[in-house]
Amino acid sequence: MEEFLRQYGPIGIFLGAGFEGQTAVIVGGLLARQHILGLWMVLASATAGSWLVDQLLFVAGRRFRTHRWVARATKQAAFARALRFIEKYPISYTLAFRFIYGLRVASPIAIGVSQVPTWRFTVLNILGAMIWGTAFTMAGFIFGEAVHNVFGHGHHAGRWTLIAAGGLILVVLVVWAVRYLLGRRKRAAEALVGDA
Template sequence: MSIETLIAQYGLAAIFLGAGLEGETAVVTGGVLAHQHLLPLWGTAAAAVGGSFAADQVFFLAGRRYRDTARVRKIAAKPAFAKALDTLERHPTIFILGFRFLYGLRTVSPIAIGTSHVPARTFLLLNAVAAAVWGVLFTGIGYLFGDTLLDAVHSIMPKHKLAGVAILAVVIAGVSGAIRFWRRRQSNTATSRKS
């Protein structure tokens, strides 16, 4: 089975899952694959929107349903959680529309919102709008800048464009993960110093 066949069969499902679990890297990669005509552009954007929307709804519902459990209380003890709640109290609509664009607050924010008094229907509507903007924006970035990204990959790996796209996605995900780890570590160090 060729890589093109695998992408055609499982690409949209991978983007749906990647949008919900990982974020921008998966969606931009989907845009690049759409640029290469390996995936349909609007299908890719819809998978990105759907994955982001579904994941944030699940996190919101988990915060709402399990707010008094030890697991959610442990998450609530993190500085990012307090920051999310503070911003939510001051600007609820703007925060719900924008949290997925704020680095370091993407996963914790819908849980924090779930523990708040924001009505489920309000979150559902604002989450749908924000997911649509986010999914289309990052798919569009991958699609519009696909040539530039692929040229960079082609200069490194001239005969293996698709493998290069996969390596590019892994590198971007690795750098993003390293930045998250470093920020989390800095936050934990700052919290330890305050104690």
């Protein structure tokens, strides 16, 4: 992964963010810390790659919602869970789905099948991609700083460490909030079943 990103730079980060996920973005952050890639270039490529692929999946879900492949996908358990949560928390879910393991690809398609307006998804998708790209780029950047300091070549990270720490805190809060909401919904469903 590192060699691929060294060779292809922004294109590698863009494709990695869109198709592979956070590993390419974290490695991009590491390479930015080593001054092999520009930090802003990594942030922009990660955000753009994540945004574009998820936007295309949303459009596919919206445009082909009656197609047999999409109809088949709606019957999968992960898709059904995503759709139920989208109906109840459309804004929160659209901002957070990138951080939910196992629902990354199904989520934008499910949002496309749902009643969420295209303009709202587009705005929230841009914002979510920026949060996700920044969080994982800065996670790689901090890790690179830590490795650099451990081996005695680093300098005080200063404002970048603060920015990265803020990004990691944001990621932790988003993951916690999503898990809390999913757990709350599950407990409410179990209570309804128990009362029946």
